[in-house]
Amino acid sequence: MTDQTRIRNFSIIAHIDHGKSTLADRLMEKTGAVSERDMRDQLLDSMDLERERGITIKAQTVRLDYKASDGEEYVINLIDTPGHVDFSYEVSRSLAACEGALLLVDAVQGVQAQTVANAYLAIDAGLDVIPAINKIDLPAADPDRAAVEIVNILGGSANDIVRMSAKTGAGIDEVLETVVRDVPPPRGDPEAPLRALVFDSYFDAYRGVVCYVRVVDGHLGSGDSLRFMATKEVHDANEIGFLTPTFVRVGVLGTGEVGYLITGVKEIDRIKVGDTITGARTPATEALPGYAEPKPMVFSGLFPTDGDDFEKLRDALEKLRLNDASLAWEPETSKALGFGFRCGFLGLLHMEIVRERLEREYDLDLVATAPSVAYRVTMLDGSVTEIKSPQDLPETIDRRGVAEPYVKAMILTPSEYVGPIMELATSRRGIVGDMNYLSPERVELDFEIPLAEIVFDFFDLLKSKTKGYASLDYEPADYREADLVKVDILLNGQPVDAFSAILHRDGAEDYGKKMTGRLRGLIPRQLFDVPIQAAIGGRIISRETVKAKRKDVTAKCYGGDISRKKKLLQRQKEGKKRMKMVGSVEVPQEAFVAALKLDDDL
Amino acid sequence: MTPTEADAYSRSAAAYVHIPFCSSVCPYCDFAVVAGRDDLVGRYIDAVCTEITTSEPWRPLEAIYFGGGTPSHVDPSVLGGVLDALSLKHGFSADAEVSLEANPEDFDVARATTLRSLGFNRVSFGAQSFDSSVLVALGRRHQSGQIESSVRAARRAGFENVSLDLIYGTPGETANSWRDTLRRAIDLAPDHISCYALTVESGTPLGRAVRDGAEAPDPDTQADRYENANMVLSAAGYTRYEVSNWSYPQHECRYNLTVWAQGQYEAYGNGSHGYRDGIRFRNIRRIDAYVSAVESDKTPRSGNDVIEGWDAEIDRLFVGLRRVVGVAPGPGVTTFLQSDSGRRLVDADVVNLVAGRLTINRPLLTDEVHRCVLDLEAPQCFPT
Numbered sequence: 003m004t005d006q007t008r009i010r011n012f013s014i015i016a017h018i019d020h021g022k023s024t025l026a027d028r029l030m031e032k033t034g035a036v037s038e039r040d041m042r043d044q045l046l047d048s049m050d051l052e053r054e055r056g057i058t059i060k061a062q063t064v065r066l067d068y069k070a071s072d073g074e075e076y077v078i079n080l081i082d083t084p085g086h087v088d089f090s091y092e093v094s095r096s097l098a099a100c101e102g103a104l105l106l107v108d109a110v111q112g113v114q115a116q117t118v119a120n121a122y123l124a125i126d127a128g129l130d131v132i133p134a135i136n137k138i139d140l141p142a143a144d145p146d147r148a149a150v151e152i153v154n155i156l157g158g159s160a161n162d163i164v165r166m167s168a169k170t171g172a173g174i175d176e177v178l179e180t181v182v183r184d185v186p187p188p189r190g191d192p193e194a195p196l197r198a199l200v201f202d203s204y205f206d207a208y209r210g211v212v213c214y215v216r217v218v219d220g221h222l223g224s225g226d227s228l229r230f231m232a233t234k235e236v237h238d239a240n241e242i243g244f245l246t247p248t249f250v251r252v253g254v255l256g257t258g259e260v261g262y263l264i265t266g267v268k269e270i271d272r273i274k275v276g277d278t279i280t281g282a283r284t285p286a287t288e289a290l291p292g293y294a295e296p297k298p299m300v301f302s303g304l305f306p307t308d309g310d311d312f313e314k315l316r317d318a319l320e321k322l323r324l325n326d327a328s329l330a331w332e333p334e335t336s337k338a339l340g341f342g343f344r345c346g347f348l349g350l351l352h353m354e355i356v357r358e359r360l361e362r363e364y365d366l367d368l369v370a371t372a373p374s375v376a377y378r379v380t381m382l383d384g385s386v387t388e389i390k391s392p393q394d395l396p397e398t399i400d401r402r403g404v405a406e407p408y409v410k411a412m413i414l415t416p417s418e419y420v421g422p423i424m425e426l427a428t429s430r431r432g433i434v435g436d437m438n439y440l441s442p443e444r445v446e447l448d449f450e451i452p453l454a455e456i457v458f459d460f461f462d463l464l465k466s467k468t469k470g471y472a473s474l475d476y477e478p479a480d481y482r483e484a485d486l487v488k489v490d491i492l493l494n495g496q497p498v499d500a501f502s503a504i505l506h507r508d509g510a511e512d513y514g515k516k517m518t519g520r521l522r523g524l525i526p527r528q529l530f531d532v533p534i535q536a537a538i539g540g541r542i543i544s545r546e547t548v549k550a551k552r553k554d555v556t557a558k559c560y561g562g563d564i565s566r567k568k569k570l571l572q573r574q575k576e577g578k579k580r581m582k583m584v585g586s587v588e589v590p591q592e593a594f595v596a597a598l599k600l601d602d603d604l
Numbered sequence: 605m606t607p608t609e610a611d612a613y614s615r616s617a618a619a620y621v622h623i624p625f626c627s628s629v630c631p632y633c634d635f636a637v638v639a640g641r642d643d644l645v646g647r648y649i650d651a652v653c654t655e656i657t658t659s660e661p662w663r664p665l666e667a668i669y670f671g672g673g674t675p676s677h678v679d680p681s682v683l684g685g686v687l688d689a690l691s692l693k694h695g696f697s698a699d700a701e702v703s704l705e706a707n708p709e710d711f712d713v714a715r716a717t718t719l720r721s722l723g724f725n726r727v728s729f730g731a732q733s734f735d736s737s738v739l740v741a742l743g744r745r746h747q748s749g750q751i752e753s754s755v756r757a758a759r760r761a762g763f764e765n766v767s768l769d770l771i772y773g774t775p776g777e778t779a780n781s782w783r784d785t786l787r788r789a790i791d792l793a794p795d796h797i798s799c800y801a802l803t804v805e806s807g808t809p810l811g812r813a814v815r816d817g818a819e820a821p822d823p824d825t826q827a828d829r830y831e832n833a834n835m836v837l838s839a840a841g842y843t844r845y846e847v848s849n850w851s852y853p854q855h856e857c858r859y860n861l862t863v864w865a866q867g868q869y870e871a872y873g874n875g876s877h878g879y880r881d882g883i884r885f886r887n888i889r890r891i892d893a894y895v896s897a898v899e900s901d902k903t904p905r906s907g908n909d910v911i912e913g914w915d916a917e918i919d920r921l922f923v924g925l926r927r928v929v930g931v932a933p934g935p936g937v938t939t940f941l942q943s944d945s946g947r948r949l950v951d952a953d954v955v956n957l958v959a960g961r962l963t964i965n966r967p968l969l970t971d972e973v974h975r976c977v978l979d980l981e982a983p984q985c986f987p988t
Binding site: 529551552554575 | 823847948
């Protein structure tokens, strides 16, 4: 057990690509936790996808031994945080395990939306925030400007901000010294009953669920019988230890310490991130604050392109869930796309990551329906139901109103793009609020906007309108009533479920026009004219026609070559077997897939 | 032509003889043809004659068809030799139809007279178009005037049955050009006219050009041309009896009628196809391989499909539906009408039922019907 005064628990918070993982690597190197030879670049980001995208999905944690300039030995626990807003609950739990946070800002890019969002999260969690400016070695670095922006958010003096380069190693000693000096030591009560926070967990095929824990009060001993206060489950501490970053088994984790816990539980969803662990025999009366169930915000239907892959998709989802308790799904059947799953995600990035992992790691070819959000429908009798799929929206006459989730969004942008961004936000029903200049060149724009507008195409438009310079962050706000309608796409009068969408009335016609136009180009000609319509209830808002096929005949069967002709037609027939029938219209599945995948212009 | 007359050809015996030689290969052609190998004519004809003399004896032939390639490209006496071999082997019925395909540039009165005296009584000209730019686009070597002089030469030589083949929908062809071609064809009063849509076959120079971005024939334009042809030809006294064939009454091609009535026909020569004794068979496609096989007393057959039981019923519908008279009632027709895809075709007015016979109402969608027919499964009560 380490004396609490010698412990420093901190996180690094940063916008994507601002150098968080590189800094973590340097710190490990510097403190001897990892030798340079063993070092893979950015050790903390271990998933391939994380490395590729430069973001952290699962937090990791490492214990560093550091001899400070005051001659004392310190234990520094570096608690990594997921780097994206979709995982803000997970971020908040990681921060709750710390006393301080190092706010890392890129000297070239300056403060970004996530920097601010994370800084506020840390301040709200009562952490001491220590700013540092990274990448000062780059030719385009402008640390003075970054310092001004930081001061505008956090206050303080620009002179106190550490300037460093994780790449070259410049300023790393100063970072460690600052952490020891400015991060407060834990102040738990060693005599109180055990209270430990589960701030992350993951599934290991050999060990079962591994929990990352921070002991707040008391101590956690190997073999102790433990009560998980939220789930009310009792498990034994089969193994506990430190992460250096390899597992080092110990007999006890003392007050203020950070480590891992293995209980033998195999199912990830039986361990809740944010839960409080206490002793089963002498339990604490009160759990640590802040526990919540992560709630999916964005929903999308995932269907295997090849219907035979349905079971494979189910297996893959189950495997992903081993490590991602926030992933939720239920089976969904679509006339157009066959059997699949309606999946719930924490946010857009989460959705993208899951889809990519399914396709890459499980070799699946998937079709995803347009992402949607959860709507709250007030029925005529006043009851409220939540719907996650456009198909579940009750008829207009059966409902009194529909409310949709709004988010508080924050965009940080170079000031020259303020005009286009305001235009974009208002065109997407955003309500513009405060505007703060962090520096003469950089502005923070706050607004409230329906989540549905953001999941649709907002990110892409924002990027294209600001040449990629603006950054966006958002957090759930509230539900608001809106004039929402369901747009159905009808093929020869039959609705095609996969294309139904809930939209604001103002955007309905655009959607209808684009989908009907797109499908006209994708649906093969039939024996008769096929109208493709977009409709709101019984009202048609746009229409296209696939003209009837007029010629499908082999002109000549030369010299009575009947066999060859038959074989040719047999082959064409095989193609037809993959057709889906929508009413009397034959549509190749590829057409539906293409219509959903072609989202560049929607 | 009544349905009964048309169906009677199912009892015919016919023969096809392939003459693969051409002076040049047209860019759209994917038949078994050769150009510049006239040195092989002698050996090839000998091989065909050997194939004829060694084939199973049969009853007298009612229709003989020399196709190609270009039968008119070789010396008429050579064709006469083949006819003699056929006649010696199987005999000809008294009113046998003896056709050959001919190119306008190969045809004059002298040649016509010789062919007629050898026993040919029907000639089918590869006219294709009367529009010189279309003829060039199709890689044809003749001019429109040669079509007219060929037809006259055939008439003077005593051919009472003359046919013209036309091709529509060639990129660059206009509606006017097609109408003009039809008009000039009708002016020559042939007894029979075939109109074929230009078809892009992969592996041909045209197929490669289209693959590399050349303009492909437009199916809607071709549908327009076809409908125009049907209208104009009907007005001129021609009756359509098959998807692509029109004739004066009683001048239908009897070899064709035999094929579509599921009648039997022998086939001789490379790449030829026949149907005899319940077997659809084909010969080796390459001319040299075919000749070598026959010369070394091996069979020139490269494949056999046994057509029996339910397959034969499907086959009857498959070939018979190309005819305007359609097919007589039978288990295949009943199954068709009970199938989902068959019902869709009835609903869309692509097929209909005339006095119990299944007929195609929209001939341009014949392949659609054919795919449905090939998909039919034998009803449980059908004897296997």
